[in-house]
Amino acid sequence: AQSVAQPEDQVNVAEGNPLTVKCTYSVSGNPYLFWYVQYPNRGLQFLLKYITGDNLVKGSYGFEAEFNKSQTSFHLKKPSALVSDSALYFCAVRVLTGFQKLVFGTGTRLLVSP
Amino acid sequence: ETGVTQTPRHLVMGMTNKKSLKCEQHLGHNAMYWYKQSAKKPLELMFVYSLEERVENNSVPSRFSPECPNSSHLFLHLHTLQPEDSALYLCASSQLISAYGYTFGSGTRLTVV
Numbered sequence: 689a690q691s692v693a694q695p696e697d698q699v700n701v702a703e704g705n706p707l708t709v710k711c712t713y714s715v716s717g718n719p720y721l722f723w724y725v726q727y728p729n730r731g732l733q734f735l736l737k738y739i740t741g742d743n744l745v746k747g748s749y750g751f752e753a754e755f756n757k758s759q760t761s762f763h764l765k766k767p768s769a770l771v772s773d774s775a776l777y778f779c780a781v782r783v784l785t786g787f788q789k790l791v792f793g794t795g796t797r798l799l800v801s802p
Numbered sequence: 803e804t805g806v807t808q809t810p811r812h813l814v815m816g817m818t819n820k821k822s823l824k825c826e827q828h829l830g831h832n833a834m835y836w837y838k839q840s841a842k843k844p845l846e847l848m849f850v851y852s853l854e855e856r857v858e859n860n861s862v863p864s865r866f867s868p869e870c871p872n873s874s875h876l877f878l879h880l881h882t883l884q885p886e887d888s889a890l891y892l893c894a895s896s897q898l899i900s901a902y903g904y905t906f907g908s909g910t911r912l913t914v915v
Contacts (some may be wrong), residue, residue: 722903731806731892731906739901778845780903787833787852788899792845 690715692762692779693791701769702801709764709796711779720782721762722790723753725775732778738762749773769800805829808893808907816915817883823910825876825893834876835904836868837892845892851876852898883914 689702690792692713701707713719720739724732736747744756774795780790806827815821825834836848851859851870865887867879876893890911894904 720901720903724903724906728901729909729911731808731889731894731908733906737901737903750874782903784899787850787857788896789835789847789850789858790904794844 690783691782691791692721692793693731694779694796696796697794698797699797700799700801703771704768707766707773707798707800709777709779709798710765711724711762711793712760713762713779713781714760715781715783719762721740721753721755722782723747723751723762723764723778724778724792725749726778727775735764735777743772771797771800771802773797774800783797804822806893806895806905806907807892808910809909810871810910812911812913814913814915815883816887819883820879820881822880823878823891823893823912825878825895825907827874827895827905827907829895829905831895831897831905832873833869833896833898834873835894835896836876836878837894838888839890839892839909840888849878880912883912888914 723735726732737743738745738755746752754768776795778795779793809824834851838846848862849868854870869877890909890910893907896904
């Protein structure tokens with residue numbers, strides 16, 4: 689089955705420090721991978737995606753993600769965290785079964801302390 | 803606004819009530835989705851509509867009844883719900899096959915009392 693795994697329920701980081709939120713995937717064929725962010729009582733907002741090409745993908749709010757085929761990973765990163773980055777982050781993979789659907793990870797809560 | 807609008811934002815209903823959640827998109831998308839998000843659980847895909855036809859129903863109890871009257875609107879009709887149905891219900895839309903993922907609404911926070 690095609691899936692993504694987010695091994696950390698929560699990541700804590702101090703403001704100004706770099707952050708990494710981990711995601712690994714299991715898919716057949718070339719993966720389409722996504723990161724979404726969710727603020728309290730809001731829907732999910734698109735951050736970035738990997739389809740093909742450069743393994744380092746840049747997205748919204750200064751976030752980037754690195755696609756690593758050999759490690760089947762797609763970790764989300766930011767060089768310098770902000771308190772306002774505190775939110776729930778979801779990794780997802782596209783599955784095609786005649787139509788597309790996204791399969792989401794369980795989410796990682798990022799807490800950035802002042 | 804993300805382009806996908808969900809109403810109401812909050813809903814409190816008794817177990818014997820009947821209510822409906824509404825989702826509307828004007829992005830020209832032709833697929834729409836209902837997800838359920840409960841505390842400390844993964845996002846659960848409930849229903850998928852493709853070109854106004856239901857193409858996926860993930861073992862959702864019959865007390866949830868979706869309706870897609872056209873490509874821009876999606877409803878979730880609720881009746882005789884249980885307290886464990888309390889959750890954030892998210893609607894999303896996309897092109898049928900696309901590299902752009904989904905656009906989500908802000909969700910309806912449902913509380914069943």
